[in-house]
Amino acid sequence: MTTPPPDDLGSPAPPPNPWTPPDSSADPWAAPPAPPTPPRDQRRAGWFASPPPGASYAQLARTSRHRWWRPIVGTLVVVVAWLLGAGLLMVVLARTASPEAGFDPDTLWPKNPTWALALSLATIAVALPAIWLAAIWVQRRRPGTLSSVAGRLRWRWLAHCLGPALVALLIAFTVYLALVPGEMRGVLTWNTTWTAFLTTAAVIVLLVPFQAAAEEYLTRGWLVQAAGAYLRTPWVGILLSAVVFAALHLPPNGWTWLAHGSLGVLLAWLTVRTGGLEAAIAYHTVNNLVVLLLEATAGPIDLSTVRAADWRSVVAELVGYAVFAWLVVRSARRHRVASVVAAEERSPRGHPAAA
Template identity: 30%
Template sequence: MYIAQAYKGLHDWWRYLIGTLIIIFAVIIGQIPFTIAAVLKAMQEGESIMGMDEQKLMTVLEPNLNLFLMLLSFAAGLLGVILVAKFLHKQSLRALTTARSKIDWKRFWFAFLLWGVVSSGFVFLDYFSSPENYVLNFKLVPFLILCVIAILLIPLQTSFEEYLFRGYFMQGIGVLTNSKWIPLLTTSVVFGLMHIANPEVSQLGYTVMIYYIGTGLFLGIITLMDEGLELALGFHAANNLFTALLVTADWTALQTHSVFKDISSPTAAGFIDIFMPVFVVFPLLLFVFSKVYKWTNWKDKLLGTVEKQKNEDYKTLE
């Protein structure tokens, strides 16, 4: 079982507490370059970043520089997760990633390409059906720089979130509670709440939290059903990467030199924006994944207990 991989390392409750604090510290360290750059830029323009909301803060720097510096904190966080697992828990990256004997990169690329095509299709469908809501934002040189930054760093950002929530927290809460549904629900809700400060929430209302929590639940389900992070890593990377490259808006967290810019007025999101992905698209993706990878025993994998396997590879602390 994927959650039981935590037994291959040291899994005392206090290790997860200390590990979480170390990871938070790593993220804070990674935010220092962005903070310094934003302060210097604001000083040049005679402004102060104190009291700025996140939407205003994201427009202080040039979009490519802003994206690069913003993503550095996630890269630092990912390094923090890996180091905590290795040195504090004595757990391998493979055990944190999957229950298989090795990481299955074919699964990653399948999810990445599938969701990349589908999500891009949704963007172009909306563009051609409502062209008045978009303007062409494409500029060759800034876009090429964006491509380099996005391709190199966005997978690190999404991997940090997956290794933290569906990996470190999922396994930690699972072995501490001997449960699967508790870490599934807990990590999904916390993952959603982590996005509450995003500009989208202030523009679209708290209803958008249904999308964030629903996305976390979807990623948690595919992690538990597939006994590994590979599908979640691929999906999340494709979701953020293709969005950053294709479309931006003044009220979104990712301000980029994308191909298109959404100029429509943000309103309370409705069925298409929130409910269709969570209640239609994600269930269809679960169906596709379940058929491709022959998932069975859904009840036990999602709601069952976590049992320590009697294996010499598992470290006990008695």
């Protein structure tokens, strides 16, 4: 008789704390322990290597096939494949799109704001296959290990994180409106047509989930695990991913750097704490959907212009971040969400047990 496997929301026992090393005297800056090398016949049997049981999310790239050069070469593959994919997408759309898109033959960028919005989101989304390619081809591991310690995206847990994300955003908006009365009138004022709004809304709803997921797989996924392949502590990857995440948004001032950087730290910490990208993807997707849909009511959206933050918007956002973190951690404990790779159950003969 075998124990039923855990579902998307957890495991039969509370998960170990990923922040506590097995040996309290271990150097947090040292490399994580190397997983055992499989026998020669097993190494030849398949392409993929699995992370060892008990590995935290940050250490999922440290498999038996890990070598010092794989994260470095993999990062280069991600960048090159992403740029090539984005460029190819722009060329194809410039040659096949309808004339109303108004593609500039020199820049390959559309003058139509709706097409420009769609292309902006799509060129970010093409990072997803680039990241999966690097995991499969360079690191020789399943791309699902970028999603969570379960080796896949835990859809039920992601759905549970959508509610806290929406609650946190509503609280952040409320705090901001209390600090700056009337500041949101320009965003909340209807200044478009229903046809234009519905067209823009369709683009946002269809593409934002892929754009948000791509940013999460790149920063909280690839970068956190790349650093975790070398170091026992996850904090180097957390801080590195936060800096890259903030830089990708081209912040115009220090307050904007602080807003994006603090969000990057929070989402990366939650990723390691809950063992997967689900909470980060949920918050990022809900945030972008709400913000862009509100902006669409005021007319065309220009993502090339980054709105500068001030201390009041940062305070409001930090309150929302804290609420989201508290709700997610509380829910993760209640649902016993696994934060480390589960031990493989085996039959008395030593073979993996049947589910």
